[in-house]
Amino acid sequence: MNISVITLFPEIIEGYFGCSIMKRAVEKGLISYRAVDLKLFADGRFHRCDDYPYGGGAGLVMKPEPFEKALLSLRCDGKTAVVYPTPSGKPLTHEKALGLARYDGLVFLCGRYEGIDQRIIDLYVTEEISVGDYVLSSGEVASLVIIDAVYRHIDGVISGESLKEESFSDGPLLEYPQYTRPEVFHGLRVPEILLSGNHGEIEKWRYQKRVEKTLKNRPELIDKK
Numbered sequence: 001m002n003i004s005v006i007t008l009f010p011e012i013i014e015g016y017f018g019c020s021i022m023k024r025a026v027e028k029g030l031i032s033y034r035a036v037d038l039k040l041f042a043d044g045r046f047h048r049c050d051d052y053p054y055g056g057g058a059g060l061v062m063k064p065e066p067f068e069k070a071l072l073s074l075r076c077d078g079k080t081a082v083v084y085p086t087p088s089g090k091p092l093t094h095e096k097a098l099g100l101a102r103y104d105g106l107v108f109l110c111g112r113y114e115g116i117d118q119r120i121i122d123l124y125v126t127e128e129i130s131v132g133d134y135v136l137s138s139g140e141v142a143s144l145v146i147i148d149a150v151y152r153h154i155d156g157v158i159s160g161e162s163l164k165e166e167s168f169s170d171g172p173l174l175e176y177p178q179y180t181r182p183e184v185f186h187g188l189r190v191p192e193i194l195l196s197g198n199h200g201e202i203e204k205w206r207y208q209k210r211v212e213k214t215l216k217n218r219p220e221l222i223d224k225k
């Protein structure tokens, strides 16, 4: 998959792609990426990318021309989605992440301030996605949330076993608690059952914990079923 992110702050994106599991996926050739500097596509001495909103109101709106030029500079091979992260978008879910993972290319448009001129959305955007019912000041952070939720579903990035065991992959239950060494920490013991070696009982215990956790933190997931 090729991921392009059009942004005023390419350094935020570069940092993410250079670390941890994503770094490995890039090194293995499973993912290629471009952090496209929007300012390079803005005219004038000051490379201005924003302007006042027509009709008045607080804040600034990001101009359409730099986004269009940046988009047209990209060579997109294969099936490509153009994603605009916005609090007005459709919610990011496990299913949405799986759907996006099937594309050959994803292009993200990072907004700041009061958002992007609507005509760019009308002309080019195929997916408006919200990462939650709150407002972030940075479209870059929202883009990275979406990218992180998506790329782990690309074959070879993460072991099939780890993916299968996660919450949301196998139904609506949240995850069971995990423990590692030491056996006692601040007087708190690892539950005895996990040291028993009895895999059948461990499975049952973990299932019970998943139900308890879901009822406590996200009861609507069970009601929904």
Ligand code: ADE
Pocket (backbone or CB within 6 Å): 085, 086, 087, 129, 130, 131, 132, 133, 134, 135, 136, 137, 138, 139, 142
């Ligand atoms: N940009 C700002 N807030 C956002 C949100 N909640 N989801 C997606 N993009 C955003």
